[in-house]
Amino acid sequence: MIAERQDQNHATELFHLDAKKEVAPGAFTVENVDLYSQLAMGDIQKRWIQTSDGGSMLTWVFLPPNFDPEKKYPTLLYCQGGPQSAVSAFYSYRWNFQLMAAQGYIVVAPNRHGVPGFGKEWNEQISQDWGGQAMRDYLAAIDTVAKESYVDANNLGAVGASYGGYSVYMLAGIHENRFKALISHCGLFDMKSWYLTTEELFFANKDVGGPYWTAEVPKAYTDYNPMNFVQNWTAPLLVIHGGNDFRVPENQGMEAYQAAQLRGIPSRFLYFPEEGHWVLSPQNGLVWHAEFFSWLDTWLK
DSSP: OOEEEETTTEEEEEEEEOSSSOEEEEEETTHHHHHHTTTTOOOOEEEEOOOSSEEEEEEEEOOOTTOOOOOOOOEEEEETTTOOOOOOOOOOSSHHHHHHHHOEEEEEOOOTOOSSOHHHHHTTTTOOOOTTHHHHHHHHHHHTTTTSSEEEEEEEEEEEEHHHHHHHHHHHHHHHTOEEEEEEEEEOHHHHHHTTTOOHHHHHHIIIOOTSSSSSOGGTTTTTOOGGGGGGGGSSSEEEEEEESSSOHHHHHHHHHHHHHHHTTEEEEEEEOOSSSSSOOHHHHHHHHHHHHHHHHHHHO
């Protein structure tokens, strides 16, 4: 059999697997081996963090290369999208944890409620509870890691895309001054206007609970609607959005950016007219990274 393999430190390569023999898979493509030999990789910690409902949450912690425990490092909370997608040993050309760590940041990536791989109940809990237990999980993860002596608790940031972008907007209103910088990519800001513009209504009806004009209004439009907490915003915010995003249309990013501007929050709007829910152009990817790290360097260092 021929299979693809990747992990947090390595992009996809092809491997040969012999189903009849108990031998280790062998790689027969090594496209990036010369590049890897030139890079310093940071250590990855696998931690289990207690959640407020008595659960145990697998959380990855990425340390900068040449990590010195005597120093203090600014730290990022990574908010996963989906919301039903795991923070596995994946490799991303954009949300690359080793690349973030290489800029001098510790990265905290929790598998909060809603992700698969930890049982059916854990996976399904998040439906119609987007802004509830998952937000408490995020805060538990960053609060736990922030207790370490090498974490600069005065320089914490939160970043994420899609549901992760929603999470950043939601945390912006409830984090109680934990974070000094926020980045939301293609996040949901106003659940009412999102419901009437998204092309993924089947998902909204199941996961959010349907429209907001029903007799029993889903909490997504009241308790868990990020726009309802703008009055609490304090942290500088970078908003990123694509013009061809039909899952989370561009108005969501524009509304969040304008809200930040009207509140006097330091903010910036990075707009890719030709991109959709993902940034796929290599050139735009370079712009994305330049703006992403520029924002963090401005507010966390």
